[in-house]
Amino acid sequence: MKLTGVELRRITMPLVAPFRTSFGTQTSRDALLLRVVTGNAEGWGECVAMSDPLYSSEYVDAAADVLRRYFIPTLAAADRLDAHAVAPALAKFRGHRMAKAALEMGVLDAELRAEGRPLSRELGAVRERVPCGVSVGIMSSIPELLDAVAGYLDAGYARIKLKIEPGWDVAPVAAVRERFGDELLLQVDANTAYTVGDARHLALLDPFDLLLIEQPLDEEDLLGHAELARQIRTPVCLDESITSARTAADAIRLQACAIVNVKPGRVGGYLEARRIHDVCVAHGVPVWCGGMLETGLGRAANLALAALPGFTLPGDTSGSDRYYRTDITTPFVVREGQLDVPTGPGIGVEPLAAELAAVTTSTEWLPL
Numbered sequence: 001m002k003l004t005g006v007e008l009r010r011i012t013m014p015l016v017a018p019f020r021t022s023f024g025t026q027t028s029r030d031a032l033l034l035r036v037v038t039g040n041a042e043g044w045g046e047c048v049a050m051s052d053p054l055y056s057s058e059y060v061d062a063a064a065d066v067l068r069r070y071f072i073p074t075l076a077a078a079d080r081l082d083a084h085a086v087a088p089a090l091a092k093f094r095g096h097r098m099a100k101a102a103l104e105m106g107v108l109d110a111e112l113r114a115e116g117r118p119l120s121r122e123l124g125a126v127r128e129r130v131p132c133g134v135s136v137g138i139m140s141s142i143p144e145l146l147d148a149v150a151g152y153l154d155a156g157y158a159r160i161k162l163k164i165e166p167g168w169d170v171a172p173v174a175a176v177r178e179r180f181g182d183e184l185l186l187q188v189d190a191n192t193a194y195t196v197g198d199a200r201h202l203a204l205l206d207p208f209d210l211l212l213i214e215q216p217l218d219e220e221d222l223l224g225h226a227e228l229a230r231q232i233r234t235p236v237c238l239d240e241s242i243t244s245a246r247t248a249a250d251a252i253r254l255q256a257c258a259i260v261n262v263k264p265g266r267v268g269g270y271l272e273a274r275r276i277h278d279v280c281v282a283h284g285v286p287v288w289c290g291g292m293l294e295t296g297l298g299r300a301a302n303l304a305l306a307a308l309p310g311f312t313l314p315g316d317t318s319g320s321d322r323y324y325r326t327d328i329t330t331p332f333v334v335r336e337g338q339l340d341v342p343t344g345p346g347i348g349v350e351p352l353a354a355e356l357a358a359v360t361t362s363t364e365w366l367p368l
């Protein structure tokens with residue numbers, strides 16, 4: 001397969017409501033999409049980097065630049081190209097995993113569409129539908145939080161994840177437990193907001209029977225997470241710390257985590273995400289699929305991944321309307337707390353022309 005050209009497309013999609021985490025508040029999603037054109041098919045890639053380097057070191061302008069100056073020309077020069085050749089071809093460049101993931105996703109989508117094969121089959125999916133959790137941001141009051149959680153439970157979500165930070169942790173968890181009962185699948189996400197010195201405070205969450213506490217400490221503090229895990233009962237889950245199958249294996253061996261949040265964009269693509277799944281399954285560590293406010297393109301691909309056997313916990317792949325009034329693909333609608341895994345070739349969805357045009361802020365065609 002030969003690369004004939006790549007379109008870099010920037011889009012801006014307003015969120016239906018502000019989404020506050022421990023590292024900031026988002027009101028819209030500025031994203032980079034890639035349309036990868038090969039001799040016999042086109043594929044779509046979505047870069048999950050945020051507008052600013054607050055979740056990780058990557059940000060969308062930098063991703064566009066490194067793709068334009070280094071990654072796309074490197075692939076164009078490759079005499080044979082398939083999705084499995086993308087990561088090795090780009091390995092000489094350090095980091096920029098989200099940019100690499102977007103390009104690999106576009107090549108993988110094009111390759112599978114040309115062969116008529118769904119991504120779910122390529123990855124090894126064993127389910128046709130996956131249970132959906134939902135991520136709930138930090139709110140300005142407990143009543144506002146309880147109303148939001150009630151709305152998501154009415155919508156059928158199978159699991160609630162609460163964003164927490166110092167000053168917004170035990171009280172919201174206690175209020176949600178008290179209002180919605182002990183059966184509710186409930187977890188929290190700190191996005192690195194604490195230190196191991198907060199262990200005694202975080203142990204106050206133990207009585208609430210949480211599924212997990214996600215990334216409580218700095219992404220580079222594996223030993224701190226291992227120490228924290230010895231001091232609290234709530235299982236520790238890592239997100240930002242897990243950037244590859246190698247770091248997943250190290251984190252497990254160091255007993256820094258009992259559960260892993262797998263995000264294809266964070267780890268360099270869906271093929272590395274599958275390797276992380278395989279490492280975790282081999283160690284008996286459950287995984288679930290995280291989210292980065294993806295459009296329907298990334299949502300579709302994440303559903304294929306979330307259908308693999310080791311994804312035994314509900315992920316953050318929620319319905320399109322959790323974040324967007326109008327998606328750029330046919331919207332994903334949660335039914336009985338589940339979403340259908342796309343069955344079409346490749347990622348199984350394509351952008352809707354009018355909806356995509358309405359949110360496009362720039363396009364750039366790189367002929368190769």
Ligand SMILES: O=C(O)CCC(=O)N[C@@H](C(=O)O)c1ccccc1
Binds near residue numbers: 294
């Ligand atoms: O449902 C989603 O797509 C978002 C899930 C979610 O909470 N993502 C968090 C995270 O840290 O995992 C996030 C939010 C904003 C930006 C980056 C990451």
